[in-house]
Amino acid sequence: MISSPVVIAIDGPSASGKSSVSRLVAEALNFRHVDTGSMYRAFTWKVLESGIDPKNRQQVMDLIRKVRLECDFIENEQGGLRLRTRLDGTDPGAVLRSPKIEAHVSQIAAIPEVREWLVQRQRDLAAQGDLVMEGRDIGTIVFPETIFKFYLDANPKIRAQRRARDQNEAGFAKAVQVESVESAIAERDHKDSTRMVSPLKVADDAIRIDTSLHTPQDTADIVLKHIRSHYLARK
Ligand code: DC
Numbered sequence: 001m002i003s004s005p006v007v008i009a010i011d012g013p014s015a016s017g018k019s020s021v022s023r024l025v026a027e028a029l030n031f032r033h034v035d036t037g038s039m040y041r042a043f044t045w046k047v048l049e050s051g052i053d054p055k056n057r058q059q060v061m062d063l064i065r066k067v068r069l070e071c072d073f074i075e076n077e078q079g080g081l082r083l084r085t086r087l088d089g090t091d092p093g094a095v096l097r098s099p100k101i102e103a104h105v106s107q108i109a110a111i112p113e114v115r116e117w118l119v120q121r122q123r124d125l126a127a128q129g130d131l132v133m134e135g136r137d138i139g140t141i142v143f144p145e146t147i148f149k150f151y152l153d154a155n156p157k158i159r160a161q162r163r164a165r166d167q168n169e170a171g172f173a174k175a176v177q178v179e180s181v182e183s184a185i186a187e188r189d190h191k192d193s194t195r196m197v198s199p200l201k202v203a204d205d206a207i208r209i210d211t212s213l214h215t216p217q218d219t220a221d222i223v224l225k226h227i228r229s230h231y232l233a234r235k
Contacts, residue, residue, distance in 0.1 A: 004130070005126050005127070005128075005129050005130045005131070006031070006130040006131075006146075006148070007126050007130070007131060007132075007133055007138075007143045007146040007148065008022075008025060008026075008029075008031065008131070008132040008133070008146070008148040008150070008223075008227065009133055009134075009135075009138035009139035009142070009143055009146050009148060009149045009150065009203075009206075010022045010025070010132060010133070010134040010135075010138065010150045010151075010152065010223070011134070011135055011136055011137065011138050011139050011140070011149070011150070011151050011152070011200070011202075011203070011206065012134075012136075012151055012152035012153055013136075013153060013159070013185075013188075013189050013192070013193075013200060014037075014159065014163065014185055014188060014189070015154070015159035015160070015162045015163040015166075015185060016152040016153050016154050016159060016211060017152050017154060017162075017211040017214070017216055017219055018134045018135075018152050019035055019037075019134060020216035020220075021152060021211070021216050021219045021220045021223060022035065022132045022133075022134040023076065023078070023080065023082070023132075024216055024217060024220035025132050025220050025223050025224060025227075026080055026081075026082075026131070026132040027078055027079075027080040028220065028224055029130070029132070029224075029227070031129075031130045031131050031132050032073050032080075032081040032082070032083070032125075032129065032130070032131040032132070033076070033080060033081065033082045033083065033131070033132050033134075034082075034083045034122065034125055034131050034132070034133040034134070035082070035083060035134055035135075036118070036122055036133060036134065036135035036136075036138065036142070037105075037134070037135060037136075038083065038085060038096055039071070039083075039085050039118050039121065039122070040105055040108060040109045040114070040118065041092075041096040041097075041101050041105050042085040042086075042087055042091075042092055042096060043067075043069075043087065043108060043114060043118070044101050044104050044105045044108045044109075045087070045092040045095060045096060045101055046063065046067060046087040046088075046092075047060055047063060047104070047108060048100065048101075048104065050063060054104045054107045054108050055107065057111055057113075060108065060111055060113075060114065061111075061113050064113060064114065064117050067087055067088055068087065068088050068089070069085070069086075069087060069117075069121065070085070070086040070087075070089075071083060071084070071085055071086075071121055071124075071125060072084055072086075083125070094170060097166065097167070097170055098170075099167065099176075099184075102184065102188070103184075105188075106188050106191040106192055106195075107191070109136075109192070109195075110191065110195040110196070110197065112196075112197045115197055115198055119137075119141065119142050119198075122135075122138075122142050123142060123143075126143065136192055136198070136199075136200040137198040137199075137200070139151070139203035139205075139206050140198070140201060140203045141198045144203070147205075147230060148226075148227055148230065149203050149205055149206035149207065150206060150207050150208075150209060150223055150226070151202045151203070151206040151207070151208045151209070152208075152209050152211050152219065153208065153209075153210055153211070154210060154211045154212040155210075155212045156182060156185065156186065157178075157182065158212045159182075159185055160178050160179075160181045160182035160185055161178055163181045163185060164176045164177065164178045164181040167181070207223075207226055209222055209223070
């Protein structure tokens with residue numbers, strides 16, 4: 001028997017294709033989609049917006065106590081349900097993908113109190129029903145008991161090209177160069193995988209998929225095939 005609610009955990013480094021694949025998988029299964037990176041990004045936005053130095057752990061902890069964090073679900077353009085995170089009533093929106101947030105989010109995500117607070121919220125979301133949750137520690141820390149764990153990765157050059165294209169399309173900066181994105185990604189990977197709490201790592205029982213040469217739909221199909229065969233095997 002597969003316990004309910006069902007959580008599909010999709011982890012991996014930035015620009016590994018997690019977001020598009022998670023969205024497609026959630027839509028195919030009619031599950032809600034939770035991008036946990038957007039929760040860390042939203043709180044980073046609030047820290048910067050409040051004039052707090054991200055290195056000042058005490059002030060960041062004080063902000064956790066004061067801020068009103070609301071997580072709910074809204075329809076995406078394809079009609080699926082995606083997480084919306086509001087802080088003191090504001091959804092920061094597209095700015096979450098800006099280079100400024102990119103530059104500080106790893107630092108904020110390394111603070112144990114921030115992780116404890118957001119991980120608890122992430123677990124609460126599953127109490128409301130089935131979901132696809134993407135992040136860095138979903139299969140290892142947030143939902144270690146789920147049987148559906150995937151770890152996506154891709155070659156660093158391809159990840160940098162994807163991220164540069166996304167940033168250029170979003171129009172945050174003029175002509176972002178792939179080389180500078182590649183070094184920013186490498187720096188963030190290093191911080192995310194060497195931090196003391198919940199570092200990015202592959203769960204022992206995760207299915208690894210290299211997305212370098214796949215479209216998001218190809219990868220989503222692989223994930224869905226595994227999920228369906230697991231379901232059938234356990235019926
Ligand atoms: O997936 P992303 O690039 O939007 O994640 C933004 C940052 O948040 C990234 O530096 C790592 C961190 N993060 C994390 O520590 N744990 C998660 N579950 C999700 C993201």
